[in-house]
Amino acid sequence: MIRYEFVPRAQPSTGALVIVPILTVALSILCGTALFYILDKPAGVAFYAFFIEPFLSNYTLSEIAIKAAPLILIAQGLAIGFRARVWNIGAEGQLTIGAICAGLIPITWPQSDNVLMLPAMILVGALTGMVWAAIAAALRTAFNASEIIVTLMLNAIAAQILVYLINGPLKDPRGFSFPQSVPFPDVALYPLLIEDSFLRANVSIYIVLALSLLAWIYVRHSFSGFRLLVSGLAPAAAHYAGFSSNRAVWISLLVGGAAAGLAGVGEISGPIGKLQPILSPAYGFAAIIVAFLGGLNPIGIVVAGFFMAVIYVGADGAVLSAGLPASAPIVFQGLILVFYLASHTLVNFELRRIGGTKGTA
Amino acid sequence: MTISKCSPLLELRNVTKRYGDFIANDAINLTVHAGDIHAILGENGAGKSTLMKTIFGVHQPDEGDILWKDVPVQITNPAQARDLGIGMVFQHFSLFETISVAENISLTIPAPLSDLVKQIRAKGEAFGLPVNPQASVHGLSVGERQRVEIIRCLLQEPELLILDEPTSVLPPPAIENLFATLRTLSVNGIAILYISHKLEEIRALCDQATILRSGAVTGTADPKKTNAKDLATLMIGQDIPQPTHPKTRMNGAPQLTLNQLNYRDPNPNIVALKDINLTVRAGEIVGIAGVSGNGQLTLARLISGEDILTRDHASSIQMQGQPVGHLPPNARRKRGLSFVPEDRLGRGAAPLMSISNNGLLTGHRLGLVKNGLIQRSKRDSFAENCITAMNVQTQGVQALASSLSGGNLQKYIVAREMAVNPLLMVVAQPTWGIDVGAATLVHQRLIGLRDNGTAILVISEDIEELFEISDRLTVMYDGRLSNPVSTCNATCEQIGQMMMGQFAASLEAAE
Numbered sequence: 037m038i039r040y041e042f043v044p045r046a047q048p049s050t051g052a053l054v055i056v057p058i059l060t061v062a063l064s065i066l067c068g069t070a071l072f073y074i075l076d077k078p079a080g081v082a083f084y085a086f087f088i089e090p091f092l093s094n095y096t097l098s099e100i101a102i103k104a105a106p107l108i109l110i111a112q113g114l115a116i117g118f119r120a121r122v123w124n125i126g127a128e129g130q131l132t133i134g135a136i137c138a139g140l141i142p143i144t145w146p147q148s149d150n151v152l153m154l155p156a157m158i159l160v161g162a163l164t165g166m167v168w169a170a171i172a173a174a175l176r177t178a179f180n181a182s183e184i185i186v187t188l189m190l191n192a193i194a195a196q197i198l199v200y201l202i203n204g205p206l207k208d209p210r211g212f213s214f215p216q217s218v219p220f221p222d223v224a225l226y227p228l229l230i231e232d233s234f235l236r237a238n239v240s241i242y243i244v245l246a247l248s249l250l251a252w253i254y255v256r257h258s259f260s261g262f263r264l265l266v267s268g269l270a271p272a273a274a275h276y277a278g279f280s281s282n283r284a285v286w287i288s289l290l291v292g293g294a295a296a297g298l299a300g301v302g303e304i305s306g307p308i309g310k311l312q313p314i315l316s317p318a319y320g321f322a323a324i325i326v327a328f329l330g331g332l333n334p335i336g337i338v339v340a341g342f343f344m345a346v347i348y349v350g351a352d353g354a355v356l357s358a359g360l361p362a363s364a365p366i367v368f369q370g371l372i373l374v375f376y377l378a379s380h381t382l383v384n385f386e387l388r389r390i391g392g393t394k395g396t397a
Numbered sequence: 398m399t400i401s402k403c404s405p406l407l408e409l410r411n412v413t414k415r416y417g418d419f420i421a422n423d424a425i426n427l428t429v430h431a432g433d434i435h436a437i438l439g440e441n442g443a444g445k446s447t448l449m450k451t452i453f454g455v456h457q458p459d460e461g462d463i464l465w466k467d468v469p470v471q472i473t474n475p476a477q478a479r480d481l482g483i484g485m486v487f488q489h490f491s492l493f494e495t496i497s498v499a500e501n502i503s504l505t506i507p508a509p510l511s512d513l514v515k516q517i518r519a520k521g522e523a524f525g526l527p528v529n530p531q532a533s534v535h536g537l538s539v540g541e542r543q544r545v546e547i548i549r550c551l552l553q554e555p556e557l558l559i560l561d562e563p564t565s566v567l568p569p570p571a572i573e574n575l576f577a578t579l580r581t582l583s584v585n586g587i588a589i590l591y592i593s594h595k596l597e598e599i600r601a602l603c604d605q606a607t608i609l610r611s612g613a614v615t616g617t618a619d620p621k622k623t624n625a626k627d628l629a630t631l632m633i634g635q636d637i638p639q640p641t642h643p644k645t646r647m648n649g650a651p652q653l654t655l656n657q658l659n660y661r662d663p664n665p666n667i668v669a670l671k672d673i674n675l676t677v678r679a680g681e682i683v684g685i686a687g688v689s690g691n692g693q694l695t696l697a698r699l700i701s702g703e704d705i706l707t708r709d710h711a712s713s714i715q716m717q718g719q720p721v722g723h724l725p726p727n728a729r730r731k732r733g734l735s736f737v738p739e740d741r742l743g744r745g746a747a748p749l750m751s752i753s754n755n756g757l758l759t760g761h762r763l764g765l766v767k768n769g770l771i772q773r774s775k776r777d778s779f780a781e782n783c784i785t786a787m788n789v790q791t792q793g794v795q796a797l798a799s800s801l802s803g804g805n806l807q808k809y810i811v812a813r814e815m816a817v818n819p820l821l822m823v824v825a826q827p828t829w830g831i832d833v834g835a836a837t838l839v840h841q842r843l844i845g846l847r848d849n850g851t852a853i854l855v856i857s858e859d860i861e862e863l864f865e866i867s868d869r870l871t872v873m874y875d876g877r878l879s880n881p882v883s884t885c886n887a888t889c890e891q892i893g894q895m896m897m898g899q900f901a902a903s904l905e906a907a908e
Contacts, residue, residue: 257773259766262757270747275703276738277758278727 042385052383056376057329057340063375068368072360082358086350086368089357096349098237101229102307103348105241106131106299106316108341110323112251113295115332117288119255120264121271124289126172126187127296128320129194134165134297135304136198139311142224143206143217153223157301165297166290168194173289177282183289191320202311217311225305240302245338247295252334264288296320317348318366325373328380344369404467406431406588407452407483407557412461414447421447423613424461431556434579434589436599436620438632439609440688440858440896445592448609449559452590453485454478484550485559490542494535498528502549513552520551525578539665540571547578558582559590562690564598576602594632594688596625596897608632629893633860649679652733652821652852653700654715655878658722660699660706668692668876670699675871675878677821682843682853683881684867686860688896692876693856694739697825700854701736702726716821730759733820737810739829739856741803745810748799752791752809753780755798760813783812787838804831811839815846822846825856840866860892874898 065083072079090096110127117124124130138161141153168190175181199215208218226238254261267274267284275281303315326344330336351365407429414422422444429435439445451458454472462469465481472478475485492501499513506513517530526544534542543563550558560579564572579589579602593599599606599620606620608631616631658673670692677683687693698704699714699722706713706722714722716732726736738744746755756779757765765776780794787808791801798806807827814822824843828836843866847853856873857863863870864884871881872895879895 257770259757259761259769259771262754262771266747266750266758269749270743272740272744273747273758276701276726276736276744278702278725278730280725 038389040387040389042381043388053331056379056383057331057336059379060329060372060376061343063379064368064371067371067375071367072358075360077358077360082354082360082364085354085357086347089353090346090349094235096353098229098235099349100342100345101237101241102345103319104341104345105244105306106302106319107323107326107344108248108338109244109299109302110292110296110319111326111330111337111341112248112334113292114323115327115330115334115337116251116255116261116264117292118327119268119332120284120288121268122285122288123184124169124172124187124292125184125324126169126190126320127292127299127323128316128318129187129191130165130168130293130296131300131303131316131320132191132194132198133168133300134161134293135300135315136194136201136311137161137164138297138301139206139217139220139304142220143311146218146221148221149223151223153221154226154305157224157305158298161297161301162294163297165295165300166293168297169289169293170286173286176285176289183285187289198311198315199313202313206311208310215313219310220304225309226302236307238306240306244302247298248334248338251337255334260287296323322348322369325369325376328376329372405429405464406433406466408464408467409448409452410462410464412448412451412458412463414444414451414456415459420612422451422458423611425609425614427607427614429557429588429590431586431588432583433605434583434591434603436603436606437590437592437609438594438596438599438606438620438628440594440632443609443632444612445609446561447612449485449561449590449592452478452557453483453559479553479555482554482556483559484553484555484557486543486546486550486561486563488561488563490546492534492542492545495533497531497533498537498545499530501534501545502530502552505549506552516552517548520548524551524581525574526551538571540567540574543567543571543575551582555587557588557590559592561592562594563591564593564595572598594897596620596628596894596899610634625894625897625899626890629890629897633889633893633896649681649850649852650717651676651678651715652717653677653823653854654718655700656713656715658696658699658713659710660695660704662695662704667695670695671876673876673878675881677852677854679820679852680847680850681868682847682855682866684863684870684884685854685856685873685878686863686870686892686896687858687873689858691873693825693873695876696873697736697738697823697856700823701734701738702729730762730817735759735814735817735819735822737807737814737822737824737827739825741806741810742799746798746806748797750798751795752784752798752801753777753794755809756780756783756794756813758813760816762817779816783809783816786816787812787842804835807831808835808838811842815842819846819851821852821854823854823856826859827855827857828859828862836862860889860896864889872896872900874900 069079072082090100114124114127138157141157141160171190172183172186175186176183202215202217206217208216226240229235229237229239263274263279264284264287266277266279267281271281299319300315304311308315322344326337326340330340347365347368354360354364355362405428409425409427411424411426412422413420413424425448437445437448450456452463454474454477457473463472470481472481499510499517502517503510503513514530517528520526521528526548528541528544528548563575567575583589591603603620606618607614608616608618608628610632618628620628655673655675658670661669668691685693695704702725705725708723711723712720716729716734721729721732742748747758753776757771757776760779763779765772765779777794784791789805789809791805801809827839827843843853855863855867867884869881870884870887870892872879872892874895875898879900
């Protein structure tokens, strides 16, 4: 009997690090094609809509920027924690809480023209995102409660808080009973990239790219980033060297929470302009995929974030032109993550054929 | 098949097992009769476990024959060994915690659960192994878990039972019960191979002993009639080197003081530390000898700060007379501690990080970090210095730690830990698995550091090494530390006896 076995590599394959994202995308497309074929949808039209059409108009390019900004921002924050093996799955909730709290400012002063409103919202959004993540950090460090479970459940709580507020205290009295807040004043919104145009892209993408640079410096050059990396790569060595694992948990979750909270501000101060029941098309979860697809590397994440944004924008088109179900983009994201995790095994393991086992006497 | 009383149950003839150039078992001869309780005595690495695994079919001998009831057999796997009638109780239990005793046993013995419950009760009553078959394993004590393991073996009606260090995890009353069970088994004609390094136990239980050293049989004896000194010599040998370096002044200031240190790990399988007292002074090397698994790992972790004590017990560990037992590793390092752990890869160094980043791990205090940013050129030159200081063979500072050989990585870690000019340096297993040249260099550097006034504590299983470099020696056994003796006055028999738990000898010697 011939069997195959995964054998740990002596050192991680650098070749595999390049191959893995390519393999992931290729396998996802292949599997997606098979799915479309089974659904009896034109695969060619679907992929044209998915991957080509988004680049063909100014409108879709602007939409890519709008989607890429939160994805990249959240992924940068999460990746810092993921490198330390702290699994924050609650970016969606941190985004929601950041958006709610930042949104309180324009909701309280809807007629304001104070230009400090947006900076104040950015600050409040980041801080409250941190606070929401800090709950998980406190429970993990005090009781060793799994941050995966806690952050995941805090997502549901945040979503319920949002629904309650916009159906109750924060509901726009003149909103025809729609569950949404009053529209925000202009001073609460990010300036558009191109003023007075129909394109929704705003300057938040610049902020995201600047923060990506900061993340790169933190990861590559700071001692704090180094300590986090040691915690992730060799926890026993980190413990030996005296790098506190509690500190790693706190930094990871606080940075992730701040980034997600900031992304929440980006939504309400960007394309949405108010509080409403759905603030993000699951950016908080898609950003996990972006973080891994980018190899937990700040530069890779920027690339992966734009790629994922293309899928989001392309999916809208594919739903229309190829008649794909609305869940198609989510399925596609799932495929990417699964294939990424599967092919990532090749970085640290190699597939080796082993001989047959001897029969017993 | 019936066996006459004089015909052996198991016979090994010239069994040899090699791993590459290393000979784990060298032409071993062993004879076991039905009903024998036969001890296999030896230090760590003497080849006891390899031999037992050969008998149990885990691996096959390169040379020699195994005879089972006078018939040559090839035991190719444990299932076959069990079919022949050989059972083995391993040191580490293999039970699933979340299911019941009977369910665990049903995984290896195909029988309806209700039948198994009855059988487990019956075996338990017959051999003094009381266990509730329906109890969940997670609620059982270590002793009860061992009983389950033994019952699991007995249900397969073995004629030979191998027990690997069965008492290492048991509290004293449980040991008595175990012995009673083993004697009952023996009376019922079941032969027992009992692996141990504890002399008292072997004397209390066994009729015969085969002593192994460095893979070869150095003697056979009736443990009840042979004195401890002779057994110790057989076990650890006579050729102990004398220290060649000048004696220490012995009057330095105490850098490390352990004062009535008691510690129980949350994991019940780990030996608790009991009433440990020790002082290590500036300018001396104190060696802790002992067979592994007697609490050395825990002690090292407590001194390094990887495990910490509560504030109430902080004064059990003192550096420069100040209580540090409650402080984390970095606070102790600030006070002048450096530490070389026994696991190089994963603990002393991060395998998937470069040599230069691994220098940063504990060397960051030496100005390698400024305003929170890593000073890359300083980091790299620090690593270069460590490489030069100990002649580390590497492709450069950017090579991954995992690409270095064990000896070179050890030299690098030792160099790094010395580079911080420690007041107290703790080294666990300094030369484990590294070549002679590297070992000699490590020894020289440790002695050099001692001469510069550093207090050094070396924990090692290698007695020769400890005799070579230590000024004083102490032995760890079952979580206790013997009184230290001056290395020049110590004899190998004395240390050997202490390693087998005969501390009385050490107390006499100290007087």
